[in-house]
Amino acid sequence: MDLDVLNMFLIAWGTLALPILAFVASFLLWPSALIKVYYWYWRRTLGMQVRYADCGGYRFCYSVRGKPGIRPSILMLHGFSTHKDMWLSVVKYLPKHLHILCVDMPGHEGTSRTNAEDYSIQGQVRRIHQFVESVRLHKRPFHLVGTSMGGNVAGVYAATYPAQIFGLTLICPAGLRYPNESKFVKHLQALKAAGVSQGIPLIPTTPDEMEEMLRLCSYVRFKVPQQILQGLVDVRLPHNDFYQEVFMKIVEEDSRHCLHDNMHLITAPMQVIWGKQDQVVDVSGASVLAEALPGCQVELLENCGHSVVMERPRKTAKLIMDFIIAQQGIDSPSSKKLS
Structure with a gap:
């Protein structure tokens, strides 16, 4: 009997120990693999399914x-050097019955990489329009959400294809064109004055640089x-040349102020959400949009930086849903189409 008990104990211990040891080994030796598993598990938990849309040799993920x-x-456009999974923290707090799509921006993650023209803001707008048509999202007006670079693309998209947009x-x-310069912009100006094209804070190459990027993007200090x-760096390193190419394209003259130059063409109801402590793009930009579009609804979040989606996911989801519900309550052509 004692031998049977001992055998059962050893079997039970082995059953528990193997997953634990595998987790510890992954954490210590292959943290990048652990991060990928984490996103996979979170998508599965939230009911998000990964799909592909092929359009004449170009593939969207x-x-x-x-x-x-x-x-x-709801179509969600992420920012520079991230991917569709950055929205999972917000999706968690959105009603499960909603039709939500999070797409990898041109060249990012699972979406095709082609040439630099696709990475300009207008180039990205053209590609996102291709995606919208390929998944037949344009059959009814949809709500478009974009953050940072994705916000630039979303705004120009709404200006270019106003009939497709329910809200923004x-x-x-x-x-x-921001009245005040952010910490990040000042750093870029210093690099330019020194004739340096490397060392962009949003393209880290070491764990220390990654930590600095997180501090730049977030007001909340996460202990990572x-x-x-190291895992976050390992995931990004193979793509850093691509990120450099994209970054240089979106700061060119024809892309840098693309939203500013097109905002007067936006006709859809618009909501702006901004962290007051944003060090990447200055919060003074909210007043620029509010003055140009008087009906614009502005929400400024205290103790919040550039990574609003990560720092205030519940609040972000609530603001988006409240805005959509309010717009559906307005007697407009858009709301009639959706009734």
Whole structure:
């Protein structure tokens, strides 16, 4: 009997120990693999399914949940050097019945890489329009959400294809002429004055640089273990040349102020969400949009930086839903189409 008990104990211990040891080994030796598993698990938990849309040799990767219904579909555009999974923290707090699509921006993650023209703001707008048509999202007006670079693209998209847009949410959007310069812009100006094209804070190459980037983008100070910082760097390093190419394209003259130059063409109801402590693109941009579009609804978040989606996901989801519901309550051509 004692031997049977001992055998059962050893079997039970082995069953528990193997996953634990595998986790510890992944954490210490392969943190980048652990990060990928983390996103996979989170997508699965939230019911987001990864799909692909092929358009004449060009492939979009996106995640989707739900089907078109009473509420407008929501298309979410991420920022520079991130990917569709950055929206998971917000999706968690959105109603499960909503039709939500999060697409990898041109060249990012699972979406095709082609040439630099696709990475300009207008080039990205053309590609996102191609995606919208390929998944037939344009059949009914949809709500478009974009953050940072994605906010620049979203705003120009709404200006270019106004009939497709039910409403627009811009979160800390790039692409404006800001009354005040941010810490990040001042750093870029110093690099330019020194004739240096490397050392861009949004393209880290070491764990220390990754930690500095997180501090730049977030007001909330997250304590990130060194292994995770290394994993985040390992995931990004193979793509840093691409990120450099994209960055140089979106700061060119024809892209840098693209949203500013097109904002007067936006006709859809617009909501702006901005962290007051944003060090990447200055919060003074909110007043620029509010003055240009008097009906614009502005929400400034205290103790929040550029990474609004990560720092205030519940608040962001609530603001987006409240805005959509309020717009559906207005007797407008858009709301009639969705009734």
